[in-house]
Amino acid sequence: MQYGEFDDxxxxxxxxxxxxxxxxxxxxxxxxxxxxxxxxxxxxTTGCDSQSAQNTSSISxxxxxxxxxxxxxxxxxxxxxxxxxxxxxxxxxxxxxxxxSANPFSHPDALTAAEQALAFGDNNDGxxxxxxxxxxxxxxxxxxxxxxxxxxxxxxxxxxxEVSKAQLAHGVTLLNLHRENGAWRVQLDGPNxxxxxxxxxxxxxxxxxxxxxxxxxxxPSGTAGTGTFANCGTGRTPWGTLLTCEENFxxxxxxxxxxxxxxxxxQRYGLGESDWGLHWGRFDARxxxxxxxxxxxxxxxxxxxxxxxxxNTPRKRTALGRFKHENAEVVLAxxxxxxxxxxxxxxxxYLYRFVSSASxxxxxxxxxxxxxxxxxxxxxxxxxxxxxxxxxxxxxxxxLGENGIGPDSGFNDQAEICVLTRxxxxxxxxxxxDRPEWVSAHPTKAEVYCALTNNxxxxxxxNAGGVSMPxxxxxxxxENLYGQIVRWRPTGGDHTSDTFDWDLFAVAGNPxxxxxxxxxxxxxxxxxxxxxxxxxxxxxxxGALWIQTDGNFSNAGEFAGMGNNxxxxxxPETGEIRRFLVGPLGCEVTxxxxxEDNTALFVGIQHPGDHSxxxxxxxxxxxxxxxxxxxxxRQDGGVIGA
Numbered sequence: 001m002q003y004g005e006f007d008d009x010x011x012x013x014x015x016x017x018x019x020x021x022x023x024x025x026x027x028x029x030x031x032x033x034x035x036x037x038x039x040x041x042x043x044x045t046t047g048c049d050s051q052s053a054q055n056t057s058s059i060s061x062x063x064x065x066x067x068x069x070x071x072x073x074x075x076x077x078x079x080x081x082x083x084x085x086x087x088x089x090x091x092x093x094x095x096x097x098x099x100x101s102a103n104p105f106s107h108p109d110a111l112t113a114a115e116q117a118l119a120f121g122d123n124n125d126g127x128x129x130x131x132x133x134x135x136x137x138x139x140x141x142x143x144x145x146x147x148x149x150x151x152x153x154x155x156x157x158x159x160x161x162e163v164s165k166a167q168l169a170h171g172v173t174l175l176n177l178h179r180e181n182g183a184w185r186v187q188l189d190g191p192n193x194x195x196x197x198x199x200x201x202x203x204x205x206x207x208x209x210x211x212x213x214x215x216x217x218x219x220p221s222g223t224a225g226t227g228t229f230a231n232c233g234t235g236r237t238p239w240g241t242l243l244t245c246e247e248n249f250x251x252x253x254x255x256x257x258x259x260x261x262x263x264x265x266x267q268r269y270g271l272g273e274s275d276w277g278l279h280w281g282r283f284d285a286r287x288x289x290x291x292x293x294x295x296x297x298x299x300x301x302x303x304x305x306x307x308x309x310x311x312n313t314p315r316k317r318t319a320l321g322r323f324k325h326e327n328a329e330v331v332l333a334x335x336x337x338x339x340x341x342x343x344x345x346x347x348x349x350y351l352y353r354f355v356s357s358a359s360x361x362x363x364x365x366x367x368x369x370x371x372x373x374x375x376x377x378x379x380x381x382x383x384x385x386x387x388x389x390x391x392x393x394x395x396x397x398x399x400l401g402e403n404g405i406g407p408d409s410g411f412n413d414q415a416e417i418c419v420l421t422r423x424x425x426x427x428x429x430x431x432x433x434d435r436p437e438w439v440s441a442h443p444t445k446a447e448v449y450c451a452l453t454n455n456x457x458x459x460x461x462x463n464a465g466g467v468s469m470p471x472x473x474x475x476x477x478x479e480n481l482y483g484q485i486v487r488w489r490p491t492g493g494d495h496t497s498d499t500f501d502w503d504l505f506a507v508a509g510n511p512x513x514x515x516x517x518x519x520x521x522x523x524x525x526x527x528x529x530x531x532x533x534x535x536x537x538x539x540x541x542x543g544a545l546w547i548q549t550d551g552n553f554s555n556a557g558e559f560a561g562m563g564n565n566x567x568x569x570x571x572p573e574t575g576e577i578r579r580f581l582v583g584p585l586g587c588e589v590t591x592x593x594x595x596e597d598n599t600a601l602f603v604g605i606q607h608p609g610d611h612s613x614x615x616x617x618x619x620x621x622x623x624x625x626x627x628x629x630x631x632x633x634r635q636d637g638g639v640i641g642a
Contacts, residue, residue, distance in 0.1 A: 074563030126233035142231035167198035170229035198227035208318035233327020245325035249299035321421035343436030348463025379430035390503035403428035586613030
């Protein structure tokens with residue numbers, strides 16, 4: 001079950017919230033609300049002219065050297081399937097030690113909280129590679145969540161040690177790697193190897209730091225927090241730091257009071273009486289909103305970590321807004337200002353952009369350390385004629401006194417906008433999107449892509465704030481099962497421009513089931529590359545766009561022929577898409593990084609065996625399935641994908 005489905009099951013939405021009615025009155029039902037975007041990696045983008053939007057019907061599909069591998073067929077095998085000439089090997093799996101003082105993984109019951117603190121976390125997601133030289137690197141890997149049955153002997157009644165073990169399996173794992181005889185290996189006890197978990201100290205910076213909404217019993221200053229968890233995608237800054245993104249934080253909070261009605265703001269962020277079966281609030285008062293109503297405000301941020309300095313305290317950059325962050329895609333604008341694109345991964349939520357006030361200065365660490373604290377946060381509005389799959393758009397500043405944001409819509413200062421960003425974007429009438437997930441920017445031109453994973457409530461329901469989700473623009477299908485990838489080009493090739501043109505690069509679908517129409521997919525979707533739920537997106541340095549999926553792997557009904565979740569590569573010029581990798585049973589394929597020489601590709605295999613699919617990946621035989629980072633290489637040592 002995907003987290004969005006779990007959220008709906010545990011916290012069903014009202015058809016119209018109090019906040020939505022307030023916004024409706026203030027805006028007089030402004031028509032055609034929309035928004036989108038999110039992902040991770042620093043790209044130095046050169047200036048270029050804006051290009052006109054392109055309808056997917058005009059995309060041709062010739063064979064291109066950019067995609068120099070033989071496409072693989074869909075698969076339901078319990079292994080990683082690759083093109084001829086490629087091979088894979090596991091780098092690290094959940095429970096494997098990162099210190100020589102920890103025992104090798106044997107069984108979940110043998111892993112104590114103390115040992116989990118010295119072991120790789122569970123359910124790895126986004127990752128970022130920081131190379132020191134040709135043979136040494138630091139790999140930062142998100143550990144998003146746990147499989148409770150591997151941590152709790154009784155999933156309904158965990159012990160204090162089991163909850164502590166669960167908290168220590170979340171967060172980020174930083175690994176020193178070294179290359180031996182061409183193969184990358186984990187260096188135990190490396191100088192940068194460490195865990196940042198739900199129990200680690202963090203600092204708040206930016207507009208919300210010290211605000212009353214962040215103040216708690218333990219931290220009355222509102223500046224010093226504890227922990228990061230639910231870490232989804234990542235990002236890389238031009239100054240060499242990691243951005244890790246907190247997503248489904250609401251899953252960890254419960255409320256112990258006998259009578260409890262969530263406020264409109266809590267409801268908008270999915271907070272309710274119960275958590276999602278984690279039970280952290282039983283042993284850690286931070287996660288009981290009856291005791292600490294402000295603690296949820298301290299999660300849902302982009303967190304900056306210096307991978308090369310274990311003594312540096314991670315910082316939650318509040319200027320980038322609080323929502324269910326998927327990733328953080330960082331680019332430099334023409335004038336050197338830092339632009340961060342981010343998606344809010346929930347049905348009917350928004351795409352965001354942050355533009356720094358000051359410009360990046362190479363080598364000036366003190367100056368660059370504040371760039372993500374001062375700037376302007378925006379939400380996207382997409383415009384299009386009826387039934388068009390392309391159009392124009394604008395970025396709406398989320399600032400006090402602009403775009404309907406002020407006391408009448410519940411905001412008194414910029415800190416409140418940063419903490420309750422979803423509500424501010426609704427007040428500004430941004431466009432609701434079909435779960436905006438990873439965002440990725442082209443490496444050589446001003447062009448950005450975002451995966452819109454799916455939205456079964458499109459056209460028939462509302463988002464968590466009661467805002468309707470009409471069909472149209474970048475969300476062209478009602479009850480969207482398959483997802484799509486939206487692309488936009490900032491006006492004048494300038495990422496700081498407040499306007500853009502957009503089109504749909506790919507509309508996922510199933511031509512084996514549907515003869516025509518959007519559910520058959522756009523013209524670049526064929527029986528040989530069909531997929532659903534595009535999630536991870538990233539460009540390699542050659543300009544190929546790689547797509548990872550987190551969707552329905554039943555291989556039946558509407559999803560017949562799609563097999564297990566997969567990874568594909570696309571040529572953004574021609575629209576051609578080829579399947580490169582298929583994951584094992586029940587997994588999500590998520591997180592990807594290339595070595596600097598493009599000869600090694602690190603890929604995440606998350607939750608193999610989900611939905612009781614019978615996986616034993618990666619160890620085989622009767623072993624329990626474990627989330628794993630694998631390394632893909634060519635047998636001839638050549639460039640991946642070429």
